[in-house]
Amino acid sequence: MLKTPVYIIDEKNMIHNLEILQKVEKESGAHILLAQKAFSGFCMYPLISKYISGVTASGLYEARLGFEEFHKENHVFSPAFGDKEMEELTGICDHISFNSLSQLEHHRKYWEKKALEGNLGIGIRVNPELSTQDEHAIYDPCAPGSRLGVRLCDMPDKLPKGVNGLHFHTLCEQGFEPLLKTYREFENKFSKYLSSGDVKWLNLGGGHHITREDYDVEGLIGLIKEIKDKYKVEVYLEPGEAIALDAGDLETTIMDIVQTEVLPVLILDASAACHMPDVLEMPYRPPLDDSGEIGEKKFGYRLYSRTCLAGDVIGDYSFDKELHIGDRLTFKDMAIYSMVKNNTFNGMALPDIAVRYSDGTEKVIKSFGYEDFKNRLS
Template sequence: MTELPADLRLPDVTDPQTVNWAEIPSPAFVLDETRLRRNLALISYVQEKSGAQIIVAFKGFSMWSTFPILREYGISGATASSLNEVILADEEMQGEVHAYAPAYSDEDFPEILRRSDHIVFNSLAQWERFRPQVEAARQGGRTIHAGLRVNPEYAEVETDLYNPAGPFSRLGVTRREFPDTLPEGIDGLHFHTLCEKDSDTLERTLEVLEEKFGEFLASDQVAWVNFGGGHLMTREGYDIERLIRVVRAFRERWNVHVILEPGSAFGWQTGWLVSSVLDVVHNVKDAVLLDVSVSAHMPDVLEMPYRPRILGAGDPPDDTHREADAGASGHRYIIGGTTCLAGDVVGEYVFPEPLKVGDRVVFDDMIHYTMVKTTFFNGVKHPDIGILHADGSYERVKVFGYDEFKAKLS
């Protein structure tokens, strides 16, 4: 973890080498309570020192069985991107509900409005479409904060799939499309251009934002600015003090309330995906079939793409993804999933001992942006959701079965 002031004590975390993985039913997403608490302690520190409000983005982390723990650390709400997430935030997070979606439907919006405290609109047309409903709710005594998402057309995101400020982006209003004055009824602005970035990227982004939208920030009409997500403050080496300094300076410069809504920062390095070997086959090279699916249970491995870490395994000496791990000589296997999709493959890894049926294969850092994106493709068994508690006990929070699979079909 990054260096912090001496008065900030972060809890120790579970050493995965001490976990008896064979005792955990496979397959399972396993969240480590000690790691979650460490992240929350750091996030709480940033919130206190910066004066910003930090809420959890459900699109990255929505494990609602942990929400009581989040509330212990002063996390006061959540941001939702759909009616379903809005309902989850309202019923389970029990705090402020901040809604943003690229487009709201006539069918969903009334319930979104009923349950939300902040609603951000992606376009001027969407605001004008739903403004009468917002104004009616306000006249009825509700305090509804309405914002517009702006697109500063600046981002430092390497992967086009995750770049919201790329050419011809549909996300947010650019300066050239922005009106000369803020629409009546709008009291905040929102931008989201970061993806697992450090605070220096935020600082450069704010310079562009202020250059393009400073005249609106200076308006008494703007009471709050939502910085979106992508602030990976719990990653080792992240410059926490710069983040605090940048946020405080922005708040003081424009006299606004600042909101951060990271998802990855909450679930970063908080757990694993436990799987078991079902078979080992040979076709020039050895290949392992696991009781999980890459495409169904960790889709970012294929979409991003990226190469996940497997506990106890290394890279082959000729691996092109990164330099070979020291001492990575051993037993080489192509690691694949259990669906019939030919590309349901993670890649090739080296294990110190031969793998056999029943052995556990544990993927690291599989909580944020993983559980939220799983599917029931091919009808393969969906991993459990469990919590490894601080006292070492394991709680099987959710077991998926045929009913969940069937419910998605007709």
């Protein structure tokens, strides 16, 4: 049995997602890129690279990882790049998208030659200024005052020399309808650039929950075909979540049970703050195997971590059976925005990373220990 806490990447569920994404690529002609900010489990890159076109990065380190481990298209976007970073990125990336005209010009000396020779795609991220989400304001790049993407009012009449792509990213865990609405708004505002002949590619960003059961995959394929036919551009999508949605668990052990005046509390060896920070940041209640809401099943508990943070609460859950010290609990959908965001606050150990292969066997791929904690500090 694997030692806890442990993230277990689920190969079978990931293949299910990848088959859907591959169908979108094949039937629409789009290029799908894994947004590594959501999932950088590079032990799975050989598998993922069989199905989709490449990866995208939020900066130099992810771009290096994609270059070293994925070996297909390598894209990058960041609100700002340092000079040394840009020098290195031009050597390892196929596309670089800039967040402002000043960043584009500041780095022109690094990218221009390669771009004009046709060996590097250069894009500008634009802001369609259409919010389609109100649930998670911190994930809304179109919120007033956003620093993400150039607004139409700040765009030049003609794209700067060397720019051959446009990029927008506005969605978060959304279906096809919000994408369609956003694209129509983008098209209304920015079509003069698309029609100019200068734009060779359009990146529709991430946040597309393509592999969720209710996603309108045919609608997406139709829209991509329409864009390609009308403007003769390559279309890119860079989902993160959709690649590893429901393709991983975080398994934890109950270390103690403490009585309180509200609910009995389970002290777990996994932590929301350290191992699933989105539970607190987003916030959300992670799915947990064999559990229900409080009142739904006979035995109710509040799930806490063993950190000192009073608010390190994962949520309130109920179970059919009474739970005991030593029992294991399995949080679902823990491949995304988990391993990439974890930390060692309180000197907590990082969970091991394991893979559950399609034949059911499980193997630890990497273990972490005291040295990983110490090496980040000085």
